[in-house]
Amino acid sequence: GAGVSQSPSNKVTEKGKDVELRCDPISGHTALYWYRQSLGQGLEFLIYFQGNSAPDKSGLPSDRFSAERTGGSVSTLTIQRTQQEDSAVYLCASSWTSRYEQYFGPGTRLTVT
Amino acid sequence: KQEVTQIPAALSVPEGENLVLNCSFTDSAIYNLQWFRQDPGKGLTSLLLIQSSQREQTSGRLNASLDKSSGRSTLYIAASQPGDSATYLCAVSRGAAGNKLTFGGGTRVLVKP
Numbered sequence: 543g544a545g546v547s548q549s550p551s552n553k554v555t556e557k558g559k560d561v562e563l564r565c566d567p568i569s570g571h572t573a574l575y576w577y578r579q580s581l582g583q584g585l586e587f588l589i590y591f592q593g594n595s596a597p598d599k600s601g602l603p604s605d606r607f608s609a610e611r612t613g614g615s616v617s618t619l620t621i622q623r624t625q626q627e628d629s630a631v632y633l634c635a636s637s638w639t640s641r642y643e644q645y646f647g648p649g650t651r652l653t654v655t
Numbered sequence: 656k657q658e659v660t661q662i663p664a665a666l667s668v669p670e671g672e673n674l675v676l677n678c679s680f681t682d683s684a685i686y687n688l689q690w691f692r693q694d695p696g697k698g699l700t701s702l703l704l705i706q707s708s709q710r711e712q713t714s715g716r717l718n719a720s721l722d723k724s725s726g727r728s729t730l731y732i733a734a735s736q737p738g739d740s741a742t743y744l745c746a747v748s749r750g751a752a753g754n755k756l757t758f759g760g761g762t763r764v765l766v767k768p
Contacts, residue, residue: 546698575755585744585758598755633698637754643689644756646699 546647567636580630661759678745
């Protein structure tokens with residue numbers, strides 16, 4: 543079946559602009575995660591959604607970052623007023639429930655110039 | 656705070672040799688441990704997931720062991736092939752808080768023909 547998909551695959555933006563990154567999880571998966579992979583910080587957790595529960599935002603680095611998940615499926619990660627340190631690969635993962643194996647998408651490479 | 660370490664950071668072996676990749680974590684109160692493979696410019700591919708109650712998992716040429724009390728996991732890849740060249744990441748979850756993963760820095764593997 544189809545895996546986790548993310549769009550765009552690459553995004554170049556100017557410092558100060560807002561960006562939106564999209565994630566389509568595997569159909570039927572109720573848990574959805576966003577992670578960030580950067581050279582200096584490795585792979586780090588950002589935010590987690592489980593069903594209709596309030597999201598766990600404990601990994602978001604600043605209030606410029608936000609995410610939503612509509613209809614329990616597609617998720618959008620928004621970064622406002624982008625900074626150069628936001629440059630990274632943003633990875634989305636989903637799982638059947640929060641206690642099962644996580645499957646990752648191909649990521650969105652964000653470059654802030 | 657959970658910390659995950661993978662040593663060595665890079666490994667080069669001749670084709671046919673067995674690979675041994677190490678992962679250590681500081682907090683033994685984990686729910687599960689997952690091993691991933693990442694090819695350059697790609698997302699993460701799940702290889703094996705070990706629940707905290709298990710001591711090992713096997714899939715084909717791959718075998719992963721878990722010693723929760725000592726905070727260690729080892730991934731064995733038998734009879735390595737050039738196609739096994741990639742970065743291997745381990746990640747642990749606490750489980751109680753949505754199963755968000757804490758990642759190690761990865762081991763970059765090169766299998767020479």
